[in-house]
Every structure is written in C-alpha cells, then in structure tokens.
Amino acid sequence: MNRNPLLVVGSVALDSVKTPCGEVERAVGGSAVFFSAAACNMSAVVPIGVIGEDYPMDRLQNLKECGIDLTEIKQVSGKSFFWSGEYSEDFSSRETLVTELGVFENFDPVIPPHLTDSRCLFLGNIHPTVQSNVLKQMNRPQLIVCDTMNYWISQYKEELLALLHRVDILMVNDSEIRELTGESNLLCASRIVHSWGPKAVVVKKGEHGAVFFGTDWSFAVPGLLLDGVVDPTGAGDSFAGGFLGYLSSKEIFTREHYRKAMVYGTVMGSFAVESFSIDRLETISKQSILKRVTELRNLTSFD
Amino acid sequence: MNRNPLLVVGSVALDSVKTPCGEVERAVGGSAVFFSAAACNMSAVVPIGVIGEDYPMDRLQNLKECGIDLTEIKQVSGKSFFWSGEYSEDFSSRETLVTELGVFENFDPVIPPHLTDSRCLFLGNIHPTVQSNVLKQMNRPQLIVCDTMNYWISQYKEELLALLHRVDILMVNDSEIRELTGESNLLCASRIVHSWGPKAVVVKKGEHGAVFFGTDWSFAVPGLLLDGVVDPTGAGDSFAGGFLGYLSSKEIFTREHYRKAMVYGTVMGSFAVESFSIDRLETISKQSILKRVTELRNLTSFD
Numbered sequence: 001m002n003r004n005p006l007l008v009v010g011s012v013a014l015d016s017v018k019t020p021c022g023e024v025e026r027a028v029g030g031s032a033v034f035f036s037a038a039a040c041n042m043s044a045v046v047p048i049g050v051i052g053e054d055y056p057m058d059r060l061q062n063l064k065e066c067g068i069d070l071t072e073i074k075q076v077s078g079k080s081f082f083w084s085g086e087y088s089e090d091f092s093s094r095e096t097l098v099t100e101l102g103v104f105e106n107f108d109p110v111i112p113p114h115l116t117d118s119r120c121l122f123l124g125n126i127h128p129t130v131q132s133n134v135l136k137q138m139n140r141p142q143l144i145v146c147d148t149m150n151y152w153i154s155q156y157k158e159e160l161l162a163l164l165h166r167v168d169i170l171m172v173n174d175s176e177i178r179e180l181t182g183e184s185n186l187l188c189a190s191r192i193v194h195s196w197g198p199k200a201v202v203v204k205k206g207e208h209g210a211v212f213f214g215t216d217w218s219f220a221v222p223g224l225l226l227d228g229v230v231d232p233t234g235a236g237d238s239f240a241g242g243f244l245g246y247l248s249s250k251e252i253f254t255r256e257h258y259r260k261a262m263v264y265g266t267v268m269g270s271f272a273v274e275s276f277s278i279d280r281l282e283t284i285s286k287q288s289i290l291k292r293v294t295e296l297r298n299l300t301s302f303d
Numbered sequence: 304m305n306r307n308p309l310l311v312v313g314s315v316a317l318d319s320v321k322t323p324c325g326e327v328e329r330a331v332g333g334s335a336v337f338f339s340a341a342a343c344n345m346s347a348v349v350p351i352g353v354i355g356e357d358y359p360m361d362r363l364q365n366l367k368e369c370g371i372d373l374t375e376i377k378q379v380s381g382k383s384f385f386w387s388g389e390y391s392e393d394f395s396s397r398e399t400l401v402t403e404l405g406v407f408e409n410f411d412p413v414i415p416p417h418l419t420d421s422r423c424l425f426l427g428n429i430h431p432t433v434q435s436n437v438l439k440q441m442n443r444p445q446l447i448v449c450d451t452m453n454y455w456i457s458q459y460k461e462e463l464l465a466l467l468h469r470v471d472i473l474m475v476n477d478s479e480i481r482e483l484t485g486e487s488n489l490l491c492a493s494r495i496v497h498s499w500g501p502k503a504v505v506v507k508k509g510e511h512g513a514v515f516f517g518t519d520w521s522f523a524v525p526g527l528l529l530d531g532v533v534d535p536t537g538a539g540d541s542f543a544g545g546f547l548g549y550l551s552s553k554e555i556f557t558r559e560h561y562r563k564a565m566v567y568g569t570v571m572g573s574f575a576v577e578s579f580s581i582d583r584l585e586t587i588s589k590q591s592i593l594k595r596v597t598e599l600r601n602l603t604s605f606d
Contacts, residue, residue, distance in 0.1 A: 184392070187529065220528070225523070
C-alpha cells in the first residue's frame with residue numbers, strides 16, 4: 001500500500017432516506033464519508049470536511065476503526081448538513097424532501113501543510129470555487145479527480161470550466177455530462193470535456209455501469225447484477241472511492257490500472273447500495289471485494 | 304457455415320422515419336428484414352413474411368444478393384405494412400405517427416415442408432397466437448428465440464405465456480420485461496421468466512448494451528461507443544440477427560457461444576443504427592464485423 005494518503009474534500013452529512021426497502025433517520029452520509037468508506041479498503045484516506053455539534057461522534061469512531069484519518073473533519077458550532085429524500089418504487093428516481101446546508105454553507109476547507117503534497121485528490125461535489133481554492137493550497141497532485149452536479153453546471157459554469165482546466169479526470173453521471181456539454185452522445189460529449197482540460201472523463205450510469213473516456217481509448221463496465229438493492233444513496237461517491245482507492249495504491253497510473261480502477265469503483269458502488277448509509281461498506285472483507293471483481297470478470301469476458 | 308438455414312418469421316415493412324440526422328420515406332424495414340440483413344453475414348437465412356403490391360421489388364433483389372432466400376416472402380394483393388415515426392432530438396424517445404397493418408393484419412405464416420426441420424428459429428414481434436401457430440408447424444427446433452412488445456404483453460398475456468412455455472430464449476427490451484413480470488429489478492425479472500419456461504432471457508437496453516440471463520449464469524455487454532448514430536430503427540432486430548446468425552453457424556450451443564452471440568448481436572446492432580433502413584447492414588464486410596468484435600473486446604477486457 002502506498003503510504004501517501006488519498007485526500008478527499010466533500011460533504012459530511014446526515015441523511016434521512018426512504019426507499020421501497022425501508023427507511024433510515026439521520027444516518028451518516030455525504031460524499032466524503034461514502035468515498036472514504038469505499039476507499040479505505042485499498043488506501044490510507046484523509047477526508048476533509050465539516051460537521052456541526054449534532055453529529056453522532058460514535059459513528060465517526062467506527063470510521064476511524066476502518067483506518068480513516070478523521071483529524072481533518074472539523075466540528076464547529078451549528079448544525080450538520082442534513083439531506084432527506086425518498087426513492088420511487090423502482091428506484092429509478094428520487095425526490096429531495098429537505099436540504100439544510102447548516103455548517104456546510106460556509107465550508108472553507110484548509111489543507112494542513114503535511115497534506116499539501118498528497119498524490120491523489122478527490123474533489124467531491126461542492127461549489128467549484130471552493131474546489132478551486134483547495135487546488136490552490138496543494139502542490140499539484142499527480143491525479144486530481146472532480147465531481148460536480150447540475151446546480152453548479154447551470155449556475156456556476158464559468159467557475160466550473162476554470163476548475164476543469166486544472167483537473168485530470170471529471171467524474172459525473174450521464175445527465176450531468178449532457179447538461180454540461182449540451183451534447184447527448186456520450187462519446188461526443190467526452191471530447192468536448194477533453195478540449196477543456198481533463199485528459200479523461202468517467203461517466204457513471206447507475207445500474208447500467210460506467211464508461212471511462214480517455215482521449216484515444218475507452219473502457220466500459222456494466223453494473224453488477226444485484227437482487228438486493230436497498231438504498232442507492234452514495235453509490236456514485238463509493239464508485240469514486242473504489243476508483244481512486246485502487247489507483248492510490250499503485251506507483252504509476254497505466255491504462256490497465258485505470259481499467260481495474262473502474263472495476264473496483266463498480267464493485268464498491270455495488271456494496272454501497274446493499275444497505276442504508278455506509279453499513280455494508282463498513283463490513284466488507286478484502287475477500288468479498290476480490291470475489292466481486294471475479295464476478296465482474298465472469299460477467300463480461302468472452303473468448 | 305452450417306447448411307441448415309436460420310428461419311425468421313416477422314414483419315416486412317415500409318418505414319418512413321425522421322431523426323435528428325435526416326429522414327427517409329417508405330424505406331424497407333420490418334423485423335424479418337433487419338434480422339435477415341444482420342444474420343446473413345454468418346448464416347443462410349430464410350425470412351417468412353408477407354408484402355403487398357406496393358413493395359419495391361428492386362430493394363428485395365438487393366437482399367437476395369446478400370444471400371437471403373426470399374422465396375417465402377409472399378406478395379399478395381393489398382398494401383404493405385407501413386410504419387412512420389419520429390425520434391426526439393437526443394434519440395431517447397420516438398413517436399409513432401402512422402401504423403397501417405395492410406396485408407400484415409391477416410398474416411398467417413405457412414412453413415413449407417422443407418423448412419420444418421430448421422434448427423434455429425426467430426419469432427419476430429407478432430401476435431403470440433401467430434407465433435404459436437408457427438411452432439406447431441415445426442419439428443421442435445433446437446433453438447427457439449422469440450421477441451414480443453408491450454401491446455401483446457398487455458392485451459394477450461395468456462397467449463404469450465402459453466407460447467413462452469415452448470420457447471428457449473425470450474429476447475426483449477428492459478421496459479418490456481419489466482411490464483411482463485411486474486418486477487423492476489432485471490435479475491429478479493429474469494428469474495420469473497425462467498419459471499415460465501425459457502432457459503434464458505436476453506434483455507436489450509439500447510445504448511446501454513444487453514444482458515443474457517441464464518438460469519445460473521449471466522453475461523453483460525455494454526453498447527459500442529458510436530459517434531454517428533443516424534436511425535435506431537431496427538437495432539433490436541439486427542441484434543437478434545447477429546445473435547442467432549452467430550449461433551446458427553455453430554454445431555453446438557455452449558456458454559462461450561452464447562457470450563460470443565451477444566457480442567455479434569451488439570456489433571450488428573451498432574451497424575444498423577449508422578444508417579437509415581438496412582443501408583449500412585447491406586454494405587458490411589466480414590473484416591469490419593471482426594474489427595468491431597475486437598473493439599468490443601478492447602472496450603471491456605481487463606487484466
């Protein structure tokens with residue numbers, strides 16, 4: 001394992017979620033938490049985030065036992081970021097019921113000196129200006145991956161494009177890249193993103209899998225076939241955690257490593273959706289991860 | 304190449320189609336035509352269908368030059384099946400403007416004695432009772448694959464279930480299997496179909512690829528990444544033609560053959576959408592087919 005820890009900047013939230021399989025109240029969530037819980041199986045990881053006084057500290061201790069360094073999650077006075085949503089009967093859509101930013105509204109991440117040399121950085125879905133401010137504090141990491149969402153695309157596109165100029169991989173879902181580029185064909189859309197700076201785009205498509213678009217090669221992975229989906233919340237961030245956790249454990253980043261990173265992203269995303277919150281991610285063994293990698297190989301290989 | 308010809312029973316239509324890339328008037332189409340044009344690269348194929356007096360006979364001659372035996376496409380007095388539709392700007396949906404069944408309304412396929420021993424049979428999307436009547440005329444083929452659509456599922460479910468009992472593989476798209484089984488999870492839906500008789504289900508998902516669900520194993524293939532989609536009409540039937548054309552060329556049907564058949568289905572579907580009607584399918588070389596098989600391997604293989 002590479003000793004240089006993987007850095008993630010993002011939300012640390014409390015989620016109340018209702019799905020056809022049940023519901024959960026104020027469970028730990030947020031992009032930095034799902035990402036870390038997925039990545040920690042393969043790499044040391046340091047999440048940078050902010051929580052309020054209401055955050056359940058015992059749950060954070062569990063994360064610590066997973067090997068996640070929690071010292072950069074700062075507790076401040078106020079309420080934690082709270083999100084509440086409900087999924088449709090077939091999981092195909094969800095409705096956001098409540099979003100209370102709380103202390104996350106003024107999140108101004110500070111990268112401590114001992115972490116400015118981190119080799120791999122994930123910029124979770126936050127304001128593109130905040131993402132840029134993080135980059136300014138770093139000595140250029142070898143690999144910068146960033147996420148975003150429709151709100152930033154429609155309201156802060158200029159800031160987002162300025163950020164993308166300095167990012168290696170944009171990781172978004174299919175509707176986001178279509179909105180960002182105004183192009184419905186994913187291959188054509190990825191070429192537009194390449195022209196803005198990123199050397200690669202990863203497009204996440206939920207149950208349909210994900211596609212890596214390099215400038216002159218691509219890799220596609222279907223979703224694993226699951227019969228026990230409980231809660232899709234956090235699947236994308238868990239994918240990112242598996243993807244970067246795998247890469248962070250490698251000395252160099254080859255095409256074969258990127259392919260395998262897509263596989264690990266898919267596998268970690270598949271675990272994430274099998275429970276509410278990070279419950280399933282916390283209990284995975286290395287063996288069960290390898291078993292799903294093999295499953296994915298059996299699902300896709302021919303000849 | 305296996306000498307026993309592949310049999311397909313389905314529509315032989317004239318299609319007027321408008322897409323963001325242009326439009327075409329009364330072009331040859333229909334499930335039996337797309338299927339045959341895709342399958343004929345790998346197998347002898349005999350389409351069974353009916354046309355009216357208005358069918359452009361010169362276009363049929365082109366099909367003959369592709370090696371398709373046209374003697375069982377019967378011309379009768381009346382008008383040919385006509386369909387007209389328009390696709391949305393991003394190809395994600397289409398609106399049917401006109402459906403005139405014409406001579407297809409009373410289509411009552413007769414299997415001539417020399418074809419009742421055919422080894423592989425594709426039952427295109429027609430009334431399930433007509434599909435059953437075809438089966439009754441056959442000595443049990445080794446491999447029976449059938450398609451259907453939402454209309455038959457909602458209006459003639461009993462007849463469809465009676466048919467499925469005698470079918471080896473159901474090949475439908477994702478919305479169809481969900482409607483048929485009332486189950487949104489594809490893995491769970493496939494198990495329901497297995498309980499009705501078919502030993503396998505192939506679910507087509509358009510740009511997201513396709514999945515083969517056997518009773519105890521699965522195979523998933525993503526869509527090829529295309530930047531030149533012109534008209535998606537007939538993609539599903541071309542997939543079926545590639546799938547069964549490949550299998551028909553094999554002496555036995557192993558798991559590895561089914562996997563490869565999914566690959567050939569995907570490749571033939573990718574050609575079909577690159578032009579209106581069967582224009583692209585008619586001009587494919589064996590080399591360009593093999594090139595796309597290699598592309599798909601490069602797109603999906605890891606380690």
